[in-house]
Every structure is written in structure tokens, then in C-alpha cells.
Amino acid sequence: xxxxxxxxxxxxxxxxxxxxxxxxxxxxxxxxxxxxxxxxxxxxxxxxxxxxxxxxxxxxxxxxxxxxxxxxxxxxxxxxxxxxxxxxxxxxxxxxxxxxxxxxxxxxxxxxxxxxxxxxxxxxxxxxxxxxxxxxxxxxxxxxxxxxxxxxxxxxxxxxxxxxxxxxxxxxxxxxxxxxxxxxxxxxxxxxxxxxxxxxxxxxxxxxxxxxxxxxxxxxxxxxxxxxxxxxxxxxxxxxxxxxxxxxxxx
Amino acid sequence: xxxxxxxxxxxxxxxxxxxxxxxxxxxxxxxxxxxxxxxxxxxxxxxxxxxxxxxxxxxxxxxxxxxxxxxxxxxxxxxxxxxxxxxxxxxxxxxxxxxxxxxxxxxxxxxxxxxxxxxxxxxxxxxxxxxxxxxxxxxxxxxxxxxxxxxxxxxxxxxxxxxxxxxxxxxxxxxxxxxxxxxxxxxxxxxxxxxxxxxxxxxxxxxxxxxxxxxxxxxxxxxxxxxxxxxxxxxxxxxxxxxxxxxxxxxxxxxxxxxxxxxxxxxxxxxxxxxxxxxxxxxxxxxxxxxxxxxxxxxxxxxxxxxxxxxxxxxxxxxxxxxxxxxxxxxxxxxxxxxxxxxxxxxxxxxxxxxxxxxxxxxxxxxxxxxxxxxxxxxxxxxxxxxxxxxxxxxxxxxxxxxxxxxxxxxxxxxxxxxxxxxxxx
Numbered sequence: 001x002x003x004x005x006x007x008x009x010x011x012x013x014x015x016x017x018x019x020x021x022x023x024x025x026x027x028x029x030x031x032x033x034x035x036x037x038x039x040x041x042x043x044x045x046x047x048x049x050x051x052x053x054x055x056x057x058x059x060x061x062x063x064x065x066x067x068x069x070x071x072x073x074x075x076x077x078x079x080x081x082x083x084x085x086x087x088x089x090x091x092x093x094x095x096x097x098x099x100x101x102x103x104x105x106x107x108x109x110x111x112x113x114x115x116x117x118x119x120x121x122x123x124x125x126x127x128x129x130x131x132x133x134x135x136x137x138x139x140x141x142x143x144x145x146x147x148x149x150x151x152x153x154x155x156x157x158x159x160x161x162x163x164x165x166x167x168x169x170x171x172x173x174x175x176x177x178x179x180x181x182x183x184x185x186x187x188x189x190x191x192x193x194x195x196x197x198x199x200x201x202x203x204x205x206x207x208x209x210x211x212x213x214x215x216x217x218x219x220x221x222x223x224x225x226x227x228x229x230x231x232x233x234x235x236x237x238x239x240x241x242x243x244x245x246x247x248x249x250x251x
Numbered sequence: 252x253x254x255x256x257x258x259x260x261x262x263x264x265x266x267x268x269x270x271x272x273x274x275x276x277x278x279x280x281x282x283x284x285x286x287x288x289x290x291x292x293x294x295x296x297x298x299x300x301x302x303x304x305x306x307x308x309x310x311x312x313x314x315x316x317x318x319x320x321x322x323x324x325x326x327x328x329x330x331x332x333x334x335x336x337x338x339x340x341x342x343x344x345x346x347x348x349x350x351x352x353x354x355x356x357x358x359x360x361x362x363x364x365x366x367x368x369x370x371x372x373x374x375x376x377x378x379x380x381x382x383x384x385x386x387x388x389x390x391x392x393x394x395x396x397x398x399x400x401x402x403x404x405x406x407x408x409x410x411x412x413x414x415x416x417x418x419x420x421x422x423x424x425x426x427x428x429x430x431x432x433x434x435x436x437x438x439x440x441x442x443x444x445x446x447x448x449x450x451x452x453x454x455x456x457x458x459x460x461x462x463x464x465x466x467x468x469x470x471x472x473x474x475x476x477x478x479x480x481x482x483x484x485x486x487x488x489x490x491x492x493x494x495x496x497x498x499x500x501x502x503x504x505x506x507x508x509x510x511x512x513x514x515x516x517x518x519x520x521x522x523x524x525x526x527x528x529x530x531x532x533x534x535x536x537x538x539x540x541x542x543x544x545x546x547x548x549x550x551x552x553x554x555x556x557x558x559x560x561x562x563x564x565x566x567x568x569x570x571x572x573x574x575x576x577x578x579x580x581x582x583x584x585x586x587x588x589x590x591x592x593x594x595x596x597x598x599x600x601x602x603x604x605x606x607x608x609x610x611x612x613x614x615x616x617x618x619x620x621x622x623x624x625x626x627x628x629x630x631x632x633x634x635x636x637x638x639x640x641x642x643x644x645x646x647x648x649x650x651x652x653x654x655x656x657x658x659x660x661x662x663x664x665x666x667x668x669x670x671x672x673x674x675x676x677x
Contacts, residue, residue, distance in 0.1 A: 051631050054623070079633035091628040095646025101629070104642065109633035144646070145628075161632060 002027040007061035021225030037222035038244040047173040051085035080112035082168030086158040093145035152183030159190035176210035188213030208240035223247035287394025319348035319422035341411040349397030349426035360409025376431040380486040392455035399427030408438040418450035434461040443471040449478035458487040472501040479505030491517030502671035508537040527651035529671035530563030537566040553584040556651040560591025570602040588618035
């Protein structure tokens with residue numbers, strides 16, 4: 001589903017600091033991969049590059065998604081193809097009502113895939129279903145996107161969007177940050193409900209905690225811009241005990 | 252130093268002289284004379300007058316059209332028919348070419364409307380708020396107004412009120428509105444101008460609230476051509492526990508200057524001013540606001556949202572005075588301007604003058620391009636870039652509609668903003 005080979009990327013500014021230095025990663029349909037690593041390892045950069053955020057320059061390597069060259073696609077094309085990034089810091093968008101946003105996004109993706117637009121009743125039903133599961137109140141949906149939402153509400157809103165947009169690859173960027181234990185459980189349950197044979201996850205996290213709730217198939221340690229170790233779920237536990245110190249040495 | 256009168260100033264003086272005989276004996280004649288004399292002494296305001304530095308009317312108003320004659324009622328009815336009220340069920344009060352048209356007007360329950368020139372009109376709340384004001388546009392109207400209305404709201408107005416100014420010719424029009432609202436009374440008002448595309452309007456409104464009254468007032472400024480001139484001065488006083496929510500929505504073309512003179516005079520009084528402006532092309536949109544807090548524990552907010560493109564200009568002048576005894580005043584002013592391209596101009600001039608020492612007052616001003624983080628957020632959800640930018644640009648202005656609680660009205664106003672932006676934003 002996702003195949004990253006020898007990915008090198010630097011920040012697109014004057015300093016041009018290289019962040020990813022030859023990253024390889026392959027994700028098959030239905031798999032849940034966790035990327036762990038110390039701060040500054042390039043975890044969020046990886047998520048951003050997959051989603052198509054400006055501000056990075058890929059200097060070498062390739063990213064293929066369903067055999068398409070992802071790096072050639074605009075962010076909205078990637079979304080329509082099935083990529084979803086759950087933001088670490090969901091953006092507040094004053095003035096755009098959440099419902100308007102959801103409908104515009106869902107129908108833009110459907111249009112890009114050559115599918116029929118949702119009717120208003122179909123849309124309302126879908127939103128209500130997804131919102132109820134995550135404990136998102138109607139009042140929140142009427143507000144502008146994320147404006148006045150607590151940290152937990154913002155993350156739940158991300159997961160609701162994920163549920164509605166039915167992506168093939170979900171990238172969760174530090175979804176656990178800023179969540180208390182109850183919010184973490186709700187969000188994790190939301191994610192787990194979306195797991196399926198055709199849907200893959202890339203869970204980016206600093207702490208092992210999230211992985212108690214979302215059990216990964218594979219765990220990778222990202223340090224110094226590359227994957228330095230891969231293993232099963234037990235690797236996360238080991239990291240929790242030993243920390244990232246052993247990976248912090250100069251490569 | 253007195254400047255040589257311009258053609259426009261000469262024309263205004265001649266107009267006053269010509270009408271002087273008609274005014275004599277009519278209501279408010281003495282006030283006219285006083286106001287016009289003061290106006291004529293200073294003349295049209297120009298760029299060396301600080302408040303008019305960015306809107307030099309002496310230079311801009313070179314050839315004034317003739318004063319409007321009385322409008323034919325059928326003609327006015329024809330114009331009105333093309334534009335239904337913005338809110339369904341609103342009662343229209345029609346002022347055509349500056350004169351009240353009772354035959355086309357309706358007053359909802361608890362509202363009475365009288366011509367300001369009717370000898371029987373109750374003038375007890377007329378001229379009070381403007382007394383002593385030396386703003387030239389206010390003085391010009393006070394001296395030359397053709398007519399207008401006195402609106403009295405006793406209790407809760409039975410329906411929204413739409414004050415419609417109609418111009419049947421490309422003429423100079425100076426109508427006047429005086430409205431008073433009883434203690435705990437409520438009214439929702441929309442004010443707009445219809446008709447001729449090159450009208451030169453200099454309107455004046457006095458809104459007097461009594462304790463606990465609540466008024467929502469929305470004024471649409473949407474000049475129909477490059478030649479349109481829309482000048483307006485809104486004077487108000489907000490006493491104890493009263494609330495005023497005022498919105499000026501400026502789109503369209505031509506020269507506009509919307510002035511607000513607000514006096515917050517009672518404990519727990521609240522005055523909120525919003526200005527949503529789309530200044531595109533040959534549009535000069537000036538919002539000038541002077542608020543004076545004169546009581547312990549009153550509040551005001553001032554939010555200006557402007558989008559500028561294709562050579563348009565937005566001027567935002569906001570001035571808040573907090574008098575010495577107005578402790579615990581809470582006043583916040585913010586002006587945000589968004590450039591739609593590289594050709595627009597915006598002037599932000601916020602001023603705070605605080606003489607009390609226990610207040611919360613703040614102001615801020617920003618101008619810039621659209622924020623890229625929300626653009627990416629929307630694109631990451633599959634929304635094409637052009638749509639994302641359009642939605643966010645609209646949202647930027649639509650934020651100024653935050654106090655318009657009526658959903659249908661909010662939608663209608665948002666739609667006007669979208670239409671105005673559609674010319675520039677793909």
C-alpha cells in the first residue's frame with residue numbers, strides 16, 4: 001500500500017537542514033505500524049511529507065502509494081486517493097462551520113473519485129453516526145472547525161473526519177499528545193473501530209502509552225532521520241523501559 | 252487659513268440659501284441654521300484635517316449632482332419591488348430622495364413612524380446626540396436634510412424593521428433618521444440604499460436607547476457604481492444595561508465613509524461594533540468609529556474585517572476614549588485586513604485615549620495574506636486548493652457576522668460577502 005524507499009528530505013528554507021536521511025518503510029493493507037522515536041527524529045516530518053505539506057524538499061528516494069508516485073500529487077489528490085493525516089495540532093479555522101467543511105471535503109473527494117455527491121440526508125446521517133460514536137455533540141458540529149474545542153475535542157474531531165472520509169492509509173501524528181486517559185480511550189476506540197483488512201495505519205508517537213490501546217503489528221524506531229530498528233509490539237514495551245538513549249548516539 | 256471655496260462648497264452654500272425660505276418656520280429650522288453656518292465655516296473636510304486624512308472629501312467631491320427633487324411614489328414602488336426585504340416579514344420604512352414616504356411604509360406593532368418634518372412629530376429625541384458635534388458630514392446633513400423619519404419603539408418591535416433609502420436619480424440626497432427605543436425595548440434594524448447608481452448620499456442617524464433596551468442594527472453599504480458616494484454618520488448613546496450590536500457591511504463600488512459616534516453612558520451598558528468590508532476595484536471604504544466610555548463598568552467591542560484587492564482601499568479608524576470616571580471599562584478593538592492580491596491598500600488607525608486607571612482596553616491590527624496552515628488543513632481533507640482559499644477568505648470576513656443571531660439573515664449577509672469576493676477569488 002505504502003512503499004517508502006531511501007527517503008531523504010530537508011527543510012525547505014535557507015538553512016536546509018536535512019531531517020530524513022534514507023528512510024525505508026513498507027506498509028501492507030490492513031497493517032498497523034507504529035513509528036516511535038525521540039523528539040526531533042523526523043517523525044512529524046514523515047507524516048507531513050506523506051500528506052503533502054509545503055516546507056520540505058525531498059532530495060532523494062521515493063514514496064509510492066498504491067503504486068502511484070505520491071510525491072507528484074497535490075495534498076487534495078492524496079486525500080482523495082485515500083491518505084488521511086490526523087494532525088498533531090488540528091488547526092482552528094474561524095468562520096468555516098464544521099458541517100460545511102465536512103460536506104465540502106466528503107463531496108470533493110467523491111467528485112475526485114468520480115462518485116456521486118452525497119445528498120443532504122445521507123450526509124447528515126453519516127455525520128450523526130460518526131459523531132455519536134465519538135461523543136461529539138451537535139453543538140460542536142455547529143461551531144467553526146476546532147474553534148473553542150478542547151485538546152481532546154480536537155482529536156476526536158480528527159478521528160470523526162477519519163471515519164467519515166474512509167481513507168485507506170491513516171497517519172496519526174502524535175494523536176495521544178495532550179489527551180487525558182479518558183480521551184485517549186475514546187480516540188483509540190474510534191481508531192480501532194476503523195481497523196480492517198483494507199485499511200492501514202501509521203501511528204506516530206513518542207510514548208508507548210497509545211500502543212496499549214492501539215496494538216500495532218510492527219514497531220519502528222526512527223532516529224537521526226532513518227528507521228534504526230524494527231520489531232513487533234514488544235519493541236514498544238522495551239523502549240518504554242529503556243528510553244531512546246541508545247539511539248541518540250551519532251550515527 | 253480659510254481656503255477658497257470649491258465648486259462643491261459653493262453649490263452647497265447656494266443650496267442652503269435657496270432652501271432657506273422653505274426651512275423657515277419648519278421644525279428644526281434654528282438647528283439647521285446653526286449647523287450649516289458651522290459647516291460652511293470649515294468647509295468640506297480635507298487631508299489636513301486628521302480625521303479625514305485618508306478620505307479627502309474636498310478633493311474627492313469635485314462635482315456634486317443637484318439636490319434630489321421629491322420622488323414619485325410609483326417610481327419608488329417600482330424600485331422597491333425589485334428588492335424584497337432581506338428578512339422575511341420585515342416592515343419597511345421608506346425614505347425616498349431624503350423624504351419619508353408614508354404610503355410605502357409600514358410600522359410593526361409597538362413602533363410608530365412620523366415624518367421628521369411633521370409639526371406633530373415628537374422631536375424630544377431629535378438633535379440631542381448631535382448637539383455640539385463638529386463633524387462636517389453631520390453638520391452638512393443637519394443643515395440640509397430634505398426630510399426623514401422619527402421612529403419610536405415602545406416595547407418590543409413586532410417585526411424586524413428595514414429602513415430603505417431610495418434614490419430615483421443621480422442626485423445629492425440627505426435623509427435623516429431618528430430612532431428612540433423605550434426602556435427594555437427591543438428592535439432589529441436593517442438599513443440599506445436602493446436605486447440610482449451614482450447617488451451622492453450623506454445620511455444621518457441618531458439612535459437613542461433607554462435603560463435595558465436592546466438594538467441590533469445592520470447597515471448595508473453597496474455602492475452601485477464608481478460614481479456612488481455613500482457618506483453616513485451614526486450617532487448613538489447606550490445607557491445602563493442597554494445593548495447595541497451594530498454591523499456595517501460594505502461591498503460594492505465608489506466612495507464610502509461610514510462614521511459611528513458612540514457614547515456608552517451607563518453601568519453594564521454594552522456596545523458592539525462590527526465592520527465587514529470587501530473593497531475590490533474602485534472602492535474606497537472608510538470606517539471611522541469614535542467610542543466614548545463615560546460610565547463605571549461598561550463594555551464595548553470593535554471588530555473590523557477587511558478584504559482588499561484589485562486596487563481597492565480600506566480605511567479603518569477606531570478611536571476609543573475612556574473618561575476619567577469610567578473605571579472598569581472593558582473595551583477591545585481589533586482590525587484584521589486580508590490582501591486578495593498585491594494591489595490593494597489598507598490603513599489601520601487604532602487610537603486609545605484612556606483617562607481612567609482601572610480598565611481593560613486593548614487594540615490590535617493585522618494585515619497580510621491568507622494563513623497557509625488552514626489552507627493545508629482543508630487540502631489534506633481533499634478540498635481543492637482554490638476552494639480552500641475561497642472558503643477561508645469568505646470565512647475571514649464572515650467572522651464579523653458573529654453577532655447576527657438570525658440564521659436566515661446571517662446566511663443572506665454571508666451570501667453578499669461571497670458574491671462580492673467572487674469577483675476576485677476564484
